Structures are given as C-alpha cells and as structure tokens.
Amino acid sequence: xxxxGRTSDSVIVAESLGKWYGExxxxxxxxxxxxxxITGVVGPNGSGKSTLFKLVLGLIKPNTGKITVFGxxxxxxxxxxxxxxxxxxxESLPPDSTGREFLSLVGHLHAMExxxxxxxxxELASLxxxxxxxxxxTGGYSKGMKQRMKIAGALIHDPDLLxxxxxxxxxxxxxxxxxxxxxxxxxxxxxxxVVVSSHVLFEIERMTHDVALMYKGRTVASGDISxxxxxxxxxxxNIVIEGAEVTALAKSLLEEDYTVSVAFNDDRKGxxxxxxxxEAFFNGLPAIIDDTGCGVTSMYSLDDNLEAIFKYLVGx
Amino acid sequence: MDLGKALNGISALTMHSLxxxxxxxxxxxxxxxxxxxxxxxxxxxxxxxxxxxxxxxxLDVLILFxxxxxxxxxxxxxxxxxxxxxxxxxxxxxxxxxxxxxxIGYYVPLALAVSASMILIxxxxxxSFFIQQxxxxxAADIYLAFTALVVIGSxxxxxxxxxxxxxxxxxxxxxxFYAFIWEGFIGSIPGAIQKASVxxxxxxxxxxxxxxxxxxxxxxxxxxxxxxxxxxxxxxxLVFGAYLFREKELS
Numbered sequence: 001x002x003x004x005g006r007t008s009d010s011v012i013v014a015e016s017l018g019k020w021y022g023e024x025x026x027x028x029x030x031x032x033x034x035x036x037x038i039t040g041v042v043g044p045n046g047s048g049k050s051t052l053f054k055l056v057l058g059l060i061k062p063n064t065g066k067i068t069v070f071g072x073x074x075x076x077x078x079x080x081x082x083x084x085x086x087x088x089x090x091e092s093l094p095p096d097s098t099g100r101e102f103l104s105l106v107g108h109l110h111a112m113e114x115x116x117x118x119x120x121x122x123e124l125a126s127l128x129x130x131x132x133x134x135x136x137x138t139g140g141y142s143k144g145m146k147q148r149m150k151i152a153g154a155l156i157h158d159p160d161l162l163x164x165x166x167x168x169x170x171x172x173x174x175x176x177x178x179x180x181x182x183x184x185x186x187x188x189x190x191x192x193x194v195v196v197s198s199h200v201l202f203e204i205e206r207m208t209h210d211v212a213l214m215y216k217g218r219t220v221a222s223g224d225i226s227x228x229x230x231x232x233x234x235x236x237x238n239i240v241i242e243g244a245e246v247t248a249l250a251k252s253l254l255e256e257d258y259t260v261s262v263a264f265n266d267d268r269k270g271x272x273x274x275x276x277x278x279e280a281f282f283n284g285l286p287a288i289i290d291d292t293g294c295g296v297t298s299m300y301s302l303d304d305n306l307e308a309i310f311k312y313l314v315g316x
Numbered sequence: 317m318d319l320g321k322a323l324n325g326i327s328a329l330t331m332h333s334l335x336x337x338x339x340x341x342x343x344x345x346x347x348x349x350x351x352x353x354x355x356x357x358x359x360x361x362x363x364x365x366x367x368x369x370x371x372x373x374x375l376d377v378l379i380l381f382x383x384x385x386x387x388x389x390x391x392x393x394x395x396x397x398x399x400x401x402x403x404x405x406x407x408x409x410x411x412x413x414x415x416x417x418x419x420i421g422y423y424v425p426l427a428l429a430v431s432a433s434m435i436l437i438x439x440x441x442x443x444s445f446f447i448q449q450x451x452x453x454x455a456a457d458i459y460l461a462f463t464a465l466v467v468i469g470s471x472x473x474x475x476x477x478x479x480x481x482x483x484x485x486x487x488x489x490x491x492x493f494y495a496f497i498w499e500g501f502i503g504s505i506p507g508a509i510q511k512a513s514v515x516x517x518x519x520x521x522x523x524x525x526x527x528x529x530x531x532x533x534x535x536x537x538x539x540x541x542x543x544x545x546x547x548x549x550x551x552x553x554l555v556f557g558a559y560l561f562r563e564k565e566l567s
Contacts, residue, residue: 021567051567057410060565076562081412092406094332096339108328109411111321153407 009035011070011161011193012056018064019051019217026051028217030065034195038187040204040225041197043214049197050089052214053165056195057086069161082110085154089166089197092150095139099130099149102138103156110157124152128182144175151182155192162186164196168203180206236260237278238302242270245294252288256281272302325413329421333395337429342391346433349387350440353378358444367449368458372529374445375462379438380518380531384469385499387437389491391430392477396422397487400566409566419478419558427474434466454528461525468546469518475550476514479557482564514549517542 010033017030027048041049054060055067058074058081067073072080093102100121107117125131128148133141138149147167154162164183168176184207186192198204204211205225212222221228241249242265250262250271258277265272275281289296357374365371396419399405408418438459446455476494481487503513510516520536521543536542 054567059406059409060567078412078414081410084410086406086410088403088406090403092402092404094336094404096336097332105328105332106407106411109325109408109413111324111412113324 010068011036012067012195014052014055014065014067016065017055017062017067019048019055019060019062025217027055027062030218032212032219032222034212035210036193037210038183038194038196038208040208040211041195041214042199042201042204042211043197044199046216047199047214048217049214050165051217053086053163053195053197056163057081057084082157083160085157085159085162085192087147087150087154087162087164087167089169091146093138093141093146093153096137098137099125099134099141099152102149103134103152106153107156112157120156120158124155127155128152129178144171144179147171147175147179148182151179155186160193162192162194164194166197166199168198168200176203183207236274236276237281238272238274239278239281240265240270240272240298240300240302241296242298243294243296245292246271246296248292249288249294249296252292256284256288270298322413322417325411326417326421326424329408329413329418330425333422334425334428337391337395337425338432342429342433345390346387346436349383350437353383353437353441354444357441358448361445361448365449367446368454368528370529371442371445371449371455372458372462372526372531375438375441375458376519376522376529376531378441379434379462380465380469380522381504381515382500383437384434384466384518385473385495385514387433388430388470388473389477389488389495391433392426392474393481393487393491395426395478395481396561397481397485400482400564403566405566415562415564416558419554419561423474423478423554423557426478427471430470430474431467434470435463438462438466458526458528461522464525465518465522468521469514472514472518472546472550475553475557479553479560482557482560511537514546517545521546 012032012034014030014032017027019026020028030048030052032052041052043049051060055062056069056074058077061075069080070083074080094105097105103121103124104117107113107120112120121134122131125134128151130145130148130152133145138146141149151164151167154164167179167183171179180203183194183196187194194207196204196207201211209225210223211225211228213220213228246264246269250264250273253259253271253273254262258275258280260274260276262271262273264270273281356378357371360370360374396405399408408421409415411418413421442455442459442462446459449455477487477491480490480494484490499513499515503510503515517537519531519534520541521539522531523534523536524539526532537545
C-alpha cells in the first residue's frame with residue numbers, strides 16, 4: 001500500500017480524490033493505493049474514513065479526482081457490488097426483522113436463492129457465532145451481536161473485498177478480541193481482502209501492519225506500521241514526568257541534544273518535556289534518573305492520542 | 317445483471333417492503349379511517365335517503381375525493397425516505413441491483429399496500445351504508461366501480477408520492493400541500509383548472525362506470541383521454557422517481 005503510483009495488484013486506487021458536502025470537506029486531494037490483504041484505515045473522527053468508504057461503494061460520487069475498485073469506477077456501477085461486502089459503522093439492520101430474514105433479504109438482493117442461500121446463512125451464522133440468535137429480532141441484539149450480523153450480511157455473497165467501517169466501535173473488550181480474530185480469519189482462512197477502519201491505532205495493529213493514516217480528509221502516512229511509527233518518532237513528543245526532585249532531572253535533561261524544552265507543571269510536582277527524538281530519550285532516561293537521584297512516580301506521554309500524532313504528521 | 321436476477325432482487329425487496337408496510341402503524345391508521353368512514357356512512361345509511369345516489373355521493377366525496385390522496389400520501393411519503401434517513405437503505409444501495417430496479421421493488425409493494433388499505437376503507441363504508449339500505453345488483457356495481465377506481469388511484473398516487481419521497485427531505489410537507497390544497501381545492505373548483513388534478517381523471521373514468529350520484533353527471537374528460545393521462549402520469553413519476561433514486565447520493 002502506498003500513496004503514489006499503482007500496481008497491478010491494486011484493490012483500491014484513489015487519485016487526487018476530492019469530496020465535499022457544501023462547505024465541509026470530506027476528502028481533499030486524497031491519494032491512496034490499497035493492495036491485497038488486510039489494510040487498516042486509521043484516523044480520528046471526521047478524518048474522512050467513512051467518506052472514503054462511501055466513495056468506494058459508489059454511494060456518493062467524487063467532486064474531483066478518481067477512485068477505482070478492482071480497476072472499475074464505483075459510482076453508478078451496481079455490478080461492482082458483487083465483489084464488495086460492506087459492514088457500516090451505523091445501525092443498519094431492520095429492527096423488525098430476524099437475523100435470518102435480514103440475511104435472506106441481502107442474499108436475495110445478491111441474486112442468491114433456495115438451498116444455496118439457506119446453507120450460506122447457516123454457514124455464516126456459524127462463522128460469526130450467531131447461530132443461536134438467527135431467529136431473534138435484530139432490534140433485541142446487543143451491540144456486539146449487531147456487529148456480527150452486519151459482518152455476516154457483508155459476507156453473504158462471498159465478496160472479494162470486505163469493508164468494515166469501525167467494526168469495534170462501542171463493543172466490550174471480549175467482543176473486540178473476537179472481532180479482531182474474526183477479521184484475521186476472514187483474510188487468512190477465507191481469502192477476503194479486508195479494509196478496516198478505526199480511530200484507535202493499537203486496535204488496527206492487532207489486525208494488520210498495513211495502515212493508512214488519515215487526517216482532515218488527507219492521507220498523512222501509509223505503509224507498514226513500523227515505518228509509520230518511526231515517522232511518528234521523528235516528531236517532537238511531549239512527555240510528563242512526575243515525582244520528587246524533578247528540578248534536578250529537568251536540569252539534566254536540558255543538557256541533552258534531544259530536549260526541545262522543559263516546563264514545570266502548575267503543581268510543581270512534575271515537568272513536561274518536549275523531545276525531538278523519543279527513542280533516544282527513553283533509552284537515556286533511566287541513567288539520568290539514576291544520576292540525579294530523583295524519585296519518579298509516574299510518566300506518561302501526552303501524544304498517545306491519535307489527534308496529537310496526526311497534528312505532528314501534518315506539521316502543526 | 318440479467319433480467320432474472322433483477323426480478324429476484326425486485327421480488328425480495330417487494331416482499332420485504334410489503335411486510336414492513338402491512339405490519340407498521342399505517343395499519344392502525346387504515347383501521348381508524350375505515351372506522352370513521354363506516355361511522356359517517358353508517359349514520360347516513362340510517363336516514364331516509366336515496367340509497368344509490370346518496371351512497372355513490374358519499375363514496376365519491378369521502379373515498380375518492382378525500383381519503384384516496386391522503387392515504388397514498390401517508391404510505392408513500394415515508395417508504396424510501398425512512399430508509400434513507402435510517403440508513404437501512406445501505407443494504408439495498410450496496411447490492412448488485414441497479415437502483416432503477418430497486419425503485420420498482422419499492423413502488424410495487426407501496427401501490428399494493430395503498431390499494432389494500434383503500435379497498436378496506438371502501439368496503440367498510442359501503443357495507444355500513446348499503447346493509448341498511450339493501451345490497452342489490454346496482455349497489456354491487458357501485459361498489460365494484462369505486463373499488464376499481466381506488467386501485468387505479470393507488471397506483472397513480474403511489475408513483476407521485478414515492479417520487480417526492482426521494483426528491484424532498486421532508487416529503488410529508490409537500491404531501492400535505494398536494495393532498496389538501498391541490499387535490500382538495502384546485503381539483504374541486506369549476507373550470508379547466510381542475511384538470512390539473514389526478515382526481516379529475518379518476519372521476520372522469522368513474523363517470524363511465526357509475527350511473528348514480530354526482531359522479532355520473534360529472535363534466536368529464538373522455539374515458540380514453542383520462543385513462544391515457546392517468547397511465548402517462550404513473551409512468552412519468554415512475555421514471556422520474558427511478559432516475560432521482562439512481563442519481564441520489566446516499567451520504
């Protein structure tokens with residue numbers, strides 16, 4: 001996956017893609033190439049992830065640029081939907097229908113019928129572990145059950161490409177783990193290409209190493225997650241250190257090349273240090289603490305949230 | 317997609333939408349309207365009246381004139397719009413079924429549901445009046461004529477209100493204006509302007525079928541012209557609505 005050029009094994013290619021809603025920009029000069037396998041699309045709320053997926057599905061049309069899926073333009077191309085399965089991030093199950101009725105409707109819409117459809121429904125119910133609730137109204141499902149049923153709906157026609165928009169959102173840790181395992185199985189054992197979005201980087205890391213980071217409608221980085229992590233590490237980090245005798249620690253840290261600034265917190269019990277090379281800082285810190293004899297009680301990064309990382313990457 | 321697969325998709329969507337329409341609160345509205353019509357016509361039937369003329373007039377005013385466009389508006393304004401607003405339309409919009417075909421899958425159940433609703437209301441009114449006045453061959457002819465008219469009206473009005481539910485974000489406002497102001501008022505004033513209403517052409521067809529009451533002496537357009545206008549309007553709104561749905565961005 002990269003943001004420039006294309007290869008023959010491209011699944012999705014976006015070139016100079018732009019989409020806006022009135023004065024609100026969804027995507028702006030967006031470039032991305034997604035290849036086979038599992039790809040994570042990571043970005044904070046409002047970064048344009050859902051807009052990208054709607055363009056991939058042909059639910060909306062771009063204002064500028066071009067997007068292709070398996071080499072075809074999605075807008076007005078209903079045939080392409082045979083190759084794509086979509087699990088939206090919003091409630092989309094008809095609440096008055098049972099899980100079986102929902103899957104049956106989606107199956108019929110994909111030109112499936114009879115025994116083939118019936119056995120596929122059973123197969124999927126087993127895959128997403130929803131066999132016990134197949135004949136219950138979806139309105140009574142828990143969040144995790146709804147997510148599983150939506151994934152089953154997306155898989156009913158055995159698509160080549162599966163798009164999961166924030167599938168872990170609002171689910172508890174156990175369900176998260178199960179959905180992460182399921183996503184990996186769908187690629188590894190069933191051969192589906194999967195594009196999965198999240199606003200939590202570490203969740204995506206548990207599924208794949210291929211990620212695209214989006215921020216304010218643009219791709220700010222894409223590729224192997226370790227490369228992105230090193231890219232992130234090249235930008236100044238803010239770290240808070242709390243404990244006793246932090247003044248001596250601050251003085252020593254100011255002598256290091258990687259230190260950009262040191263500021264005392266309002267309560268004088270801690271300092272906030274900005275460093276240009278986090279790796280060197282974390283490697284050297286234990287020795288400095290030993291030398292100064294300060295008692296560190298806690299240490300945390302202010303940059304753990306994705307928003308801060310993206311601000312670094314776009315140079316703000 | 318070949319025609320067989322398209323028909324499979326239309327059929328699935330038709331069954332799904334029909335079930336949704338017939339199991340919704342609109343059934344309660346239909347029952348309440350049927351009770352209201354039965355009460356009004358039942359009371360009229362208990363009086364000393366000219367059975368065939370007054371019975372036909374009541375069906376004309378209550379059913380064809382008022383409740384026909386209103387019920388079509390109640391059913392039609394929300395069908396696609398509710399799914400767009402709730403985003404449950406995603407599963408239809410991401411299926412390999414051309415949206416123009418999917419639109420037919422919404423129109424057919426809508427027209428059937430409105431027809432069923434109007435037949436029930438017509439039957440309730442007819443029975444409550446004519447059971448007291450006596451059901452003979454002429455009364456049965458009146459019933460069959462109005463039943464046929466409400467079925468035709470259901471298909472025409474459904475095409476109109478389904479298209480407006482794609483066109484407008486709040487189709488019910490347009491629906492209220494159209495049902496009460498346009499059909500109710502413009503369609504009733506004398507002169508050529510009333511020919512701009514669907515009701516005029518429905519009554520024109522009815523004037524050929526009903527031999528009693530005001531509708532039989534109605535200053536009607538010809539049967540052929542009226543049928544052509546009703547068919548033309550239905551096809552126009554179907555094609556227009558399907559085009560709008562196909563081009564609509566579902567964001």
